[in-house]
Amino acid sequence: MARGKRRRSAAKKEYRELDYELLKISAPRRETKRGIEYEVRGTSGQSDDPAKFWICRNCSLEIEPGTNHMVAWDVHRGIETRRHFHNHCWKMFQGRLD
Numbered sequence: 799m800a801r802g803k804r805r806r807s808a809a810k811k812e813y814r815e816l817d818y819e820l821l822k823i824s825a826p827r828r829e830t831k832r833g834i835e836y837e838v839r840g841t842s843g844q845s846d847d848p849a850k851f852w853i854c855r856n857c858s859l860e861i862e863p864g865t866n867h868m869v870a871w872d873v874h875r876g877i878e879t880r881r882h883f884h885n886h887c888w889k890m891f892q893g894r895l896d
């Protein structure tokens with residue numbers, strides 16, 4: 799019984815640490831496009847570096863800082879494959895991340 803309690807409190811702590819990250823990035827979800835499983839997160843686009851911007855993988859236009867947008871990566875190939883998308887561009891995107 800005591801051991802079970804300890805395990806639960808450890809899990810709670812881990813959850814709080816993750817929560818801290820989620821202040822900037824919303825909870826991830828999984829989406830499958832053409833048989834490829836992606837992990838997708840919405841981000842507020844807030845950055846410590848005000849000069850930072852992203853290039854949308856779908857339309858190749860800039861995503862300006864502070865723009866709410868999506869980050870997606872191939873679940874199996876890992877977070878290194880992540881790319882940024884305008885919200886509507888992610889919905890239309892049907893290709894592969896390279």
Ligand SMILES: [Zn+2]
Pocket residue numbers: 854855856857858859883884887
């Ligand atoms: Zn776009």
